[in-house]
Amino acid sequence: NAGVTQTPKFQVLKTGQSMTLQCAQDMNHEYMSWYRQDPGMGLRLIHYSVGAGITDQGEVPNGYNVSRSTTEDFPLRLLSAAPSQTSVYFCARSRQGLGTTEAFFGQGTRLTVV
């Protein structure tokens, strides 16, 4: 799992329900990100964090909230799910360093909103 654990693996929500997608890393990396993957769209950045207590918006942040209270955990919250949020969500970690540092992705959470 590349040191990134995402739970749950599958989830079905009704429109308007809320839920939290969990992401945990065991490598003590500073940076964590959330992406969504839709057919024919590649992966798009939702939110990211450069360290505990610091988060920022990516390309498609609307409808999602994040927090980073610890280095290990970076949960993604859907406050009121919409069918447009049906997607596969990936969490990634990477470390701060000189030169190139690789982003490691989790196995993904497949979310369906009906």
Added chain:
Amino acid sequence: QQQVKQSPQSLIVQKGGISIINCAYENTAFDYFPWYQQFPGKGPALLIAIRPDVSEKKEGRFTISFNKSAKQFSLHIMDSQPGDSATYFCAASPNSGGSNYKLTFGKGTLLTVNP
């Protein structure tokens, strides 16, 4: 605005052939260009990456060619194998403290290698 354009959407190659996937970018702040490989039901995994100070990088059967003036880069898979069948994504990231947590992805290429 699509900042990284990838082509083709799908590609069918015979075993032993060469697979070529192309990407073009617009943002001149990008300075890290990775390629990711994704198998069904799995997360993307880094295949190979390049920085713009070199024009080519080779790792085994995989080669990235980079043209900074044209803002284009491509992935070449030599001696393609059925096990290479997967979706390939190019991506780009700005120089952000040496990391790449702000990746912009292309839309992906589904590669099928026939035996």
